[in-house]
Amino acid sequence: MWPIIHKLxxxxxxxxxxxxxxxxxxxxxxxxxxxxxLWGLAFAPPDYQxxxxxxxxxxxxPAAILAQSCFALMAMCSxxxxxxxxxxxxxxxGAAAPFGAAMTFGALFSGAVxxxxxxxxxxxxxxxxxxxxxxxxxxxxxxxxxxxFASRDGGARAAAILTLVGVINLPIIKYxxxxxxxxxxxxxxxxxxxPAMPASMWLPLLLMVIGFYLLFAAVTVARTRNEIIxxxxxxxxxxxxxxxxxxxx
Amino acid sequence: MNxxxxxRLIIIxxxxxxxxxxxxxxxxxxxxxxxxxxxxxxxxxxxxxxGRSLRAGGVVRDDSVQRDQQTLDVTFTVxxxxxxVPVHYRGILPDLFREGQGVVIVGTxxxxxWIEASEVLAKHDENYMPPEVDGALxxxxxxxxxxxxxxAVAERRTSGTP
Numbered sequence: 001m002w003p004i005i006h007k008l009x010x011x012x013x014x015x016x017x018x019x020x021x022x023x024x025x026x027x028x029x030x031x032x033x034x035x036x037x038l039w040g041l042a043f044a045p046p047d048y049q050x051x052x053x054x055x056x057x058x059x060x061x062p063a064a065i066l067a068q069s070c071f072a073l074m075a076m077c078s079x080x081x082x083x084x085x086x087x088x089x090x091x092x093x094g095a096a097a098p099f100g101a102a103m104t105f106g107a108l109f110s111g112a113v114x115x116x117x118x119x120x121x122x123x124x125x126x127x128x129x130x131x132x133x134x135x136x137x138x139x140x141x142x143x144x145x146x147x148x149f150a151s152r153d154g155g156a157r158a159a160a161i162l163t164l165v166g167v168i169n170l171p172i173i174k175y176x177x178x179x180x181x182x183x184x185x186x187x188x189x190x191x192x193x194x195p196a197m198p199a200s201m202w203l204p205l206l207l208m209v210i211g212f213y214l215l216f217a218a219v220t221v222a223r224t225r226n227e228i229i230x231x232x233x234x235x236x237x238x239x240x241x242x243x244x245x246x247x248x249x
Numbered sequence: 250m251n252x253x254x255x256x257r258l259i260i261i262x263x264x265x266x267x268x269x270x271x272x273x274x275x276x277x278x279x280x281x282x283x284x285x286x287x288x289x290x291x292x293x294x295x296x297x298x299x300g301r302s303l304r305a306g307g308v309v310r311d312d313s314v315q316r317d318q319q320t321l322d323v324t325f326t327v328x329x330x331x332x333x334v335p336v337h338y339r340g341i342l343p344d345l346f347r348e349g350q351g352v353v354i355v356g357t358x359x360x361x362x363w364i365e366a367s368e369v370l371a372k373h374d375e376n377y378m379p380p381e382v383d384g385a386l387x388x389x390x391x392x393x394x395x396x397x398x399x400x401a402v403a404e405r406r407t408s409g410t411p
Contacts, residue, residue: 045380046377047380048378048379048382048383048384049383050345051375083257083258087304119345124370127285168265179283179287181284185375186374187375188376196377198379200379203378
């Protein structure tokens with residue numbers, strides 16, 4: 001098992017392999033998001049109570065799912081980095097953070113825009129909204145902490161520890177609408193029950209969620225590749241790559 | 250697993266567990282304040298203090314909304330199907346406000362037991378459906394409904410809201 005892990009953790013192997021995945025990730029992610037947007041915004045039926053304003057869901061829900069998935073990925077990478085000292089895991093955690101922060105902001109912003117016509121307010125301090133805002137601050141804190149240290153390793157470790165402590169917020173976000181009275185409604189989707197909306201509404205949403213995941217993977221892989229080159233500009237394989245590039249390879 | 254890695258893993262697990270316990274205890278001790286609103290039952294039991302700003306949540310009782318024809322004044326009753334609280338509001342109501350809908354009211358409780366609302370927020374439930382499906386459901390309910398089970402239909406329509 002160890003040889004596989006070391007191979008997976010090798011920046012050179014990752015760089016070579018991810019170069020092949022990247023066009024597929026960008027392409028399929030873009031196609032799915034475009035299709036899902038058109039389907040959700042133009043062809044899905046309106047809601048019986050909210051009318052067309054419910055269509056904000058096609059941006060709001062994928063953004064909120066990605067914000068939490070990104071945090072979970074960063075937490076896994078942080079654990080691998082802290083325990084096994086695999087540098088690639090730290091590079092992935094660092095590469096994913098800005099995307100997660102952007103998704104958290106997107107979920108909060110689209111929720112506010114949605115809240116004005118439906119709830120009658122753009123913000124309320126209920127448990128779901130507050131725990132999401134806390135996650136935005138956690139993202140910003142993790143990114144700031146990483147840059148606040150003189151040594152890269154110190155910053156990486158501090159950021160990893162904050163990420164692992166911050167992961168406690170994830171179940172709080174998920175169950176906030178169950179544990180407390182909130183203005184935000186309960187979950188529409190669960191793994192065990194039938195979704196509380198018809199297929200004509202959730203199919204475009206499914207396309208959007210998968211598309212967002214693919215684009216997240218594309219952005220994270222691309223940023224990790226840049227970080228690999230930035231950290232080892234003098235490695236022999238990097239030099240070979242650059243010279244190969246010069247010769248038009 | 251080699252001893253140094255095992256030690257690091259144990260330290261991290263303990264750190265996260267302790268932080269989790271600390272946050273869990275904090276939330277547990279704050280549980281009364283973490284709720285966004287009082288239910289009508291808690292207001293009737295005298296848990297909310299008169300004259301102080303509060304939030305109340307429940308369902309707008311069917312046939313309780315009365316609008317003044319000349320002004321924006323509106324009165325309605327909020328219920329959790331156990332206790333009722335009457336509400337007076339002057340202003341524009343959100344799109345989703347209607348009878349049988351969950352709402353959150355920001356306002357003050359007066360001595361008569363009325364809430365003078367400064368803000369009315371509509372709560373949305375987790376169900377989405379196209380208008381024609383809702384129409385078909387309502388038609389089926391109307392066909393089935395006999396006087397004895399009208400209450401059950403109303404109950405079912407508002408389930409999912411507090």
